Amino acid sequence: MSRHPTIKWAQRSDTVYMTIDLPDAKDVNLKLEPEGKFFFSATSGVDKIPYEIDIDLFDKVDVNESKASIGLRNIRYLVKKAENKWWSRLLKQEGKPPVFLKVDWDKWVDEDEEPENKLGTDMDFGDFDFSKLNMGGGEGLDDEDDDDDDIDVDKDEENDNTETEEEVEVAAEAEAAPAPAGGEATATKA
Numbered sequence: 001m002s003r004h005p006t007i008k009w010a011q012r013s014d015t016v017y018m019t020i021d022l023p024d025a026k027d028v029n030l031k032l033e034p035e036g037k038f039f040f041s042a043t044s045g046v047d048k049i050p051y052e053i054d055i056d057l058f059d060k061v062d063v064n065e066s067k068a069s070i071g072l073r074n075i076r077y078l079v080k081k082a083e084n085k086w087w088s089r090l091l092k093q094e095g096k097p098p099v100f101l102k103v104d105w106d107k108w109v110d111e112d113e114e115p116e117n118k119l120g121t122d123m124d125f126g127d128f129d130f131s132k133l134n135m136g137g138g139e140g141l142d143d144e145d146d147d148d149d150d151i152d153v154d155k156d157e158e159n160d161n162t163e164t165e166e167e168v169e170v171a172a173e174a175e176a177a178p179a180p181a182g183g184e185a186t187a188t189k190a
Contacts, residue, residue: 002041002052008104009090012114016061016079016090017107022051023073030068032079036061036092040075053100058087086111 005022022044031039036057043050057079065080081087091097 004100010104010107018077020075056092
């Protein structure tokens with residue numbers, strides 16, 4: 001008697017993604033018919049346990065455009081739909097799906113969230129002003145001393161004798177500390 005491996009599936013309007021989880025699959029046999037009949041068989045493990053799936057997909061498929069990839073941990077099948085439309089379920093039969101059939105939430109996209117143009121060449125940014133993003137470019141591209149762009153320090157400020165925040169904190173801590181017996185506490189500049 002054959003066992004059923006877990007099948008994870010997701011879809012787009014033109015494609016169904018099926019992943020058959022079966023590590024170390026041997027003697028893999030995949031068959032897909034235009035009417036949507038899908039058959040899979042393989043063995044796995046040291047004992048060569050047979051696994052088999054025989055299901056009817058929801059609608060017709062394009063066998064010539066569909067592709068399979070057999071890996072070490074799973075078998076992936078990219079099934080091209082005959083018509084670009086969303087299926088209400090994976091299987092033709094109605095009712096509760098078999099326990100070995102699961103949704104692949106990593107690949108799942110809802111029908112209303114599917115990008116209409118997959119290449120991204122028809123993006124409409126409307127009246128979006130990219131110049132307000134302050135993403136650099138334009139100014140200072142020809143400067144050779146790029147290291148000085150981040151800090152603008154006048155030469156007079158470098159020689160300024162004002163205390164830094166750290167020096168002020170050290171002085172405040174020294175004043176707050178009790179004076180040692182026999183002498184006065186003094187704050188020194190670091």
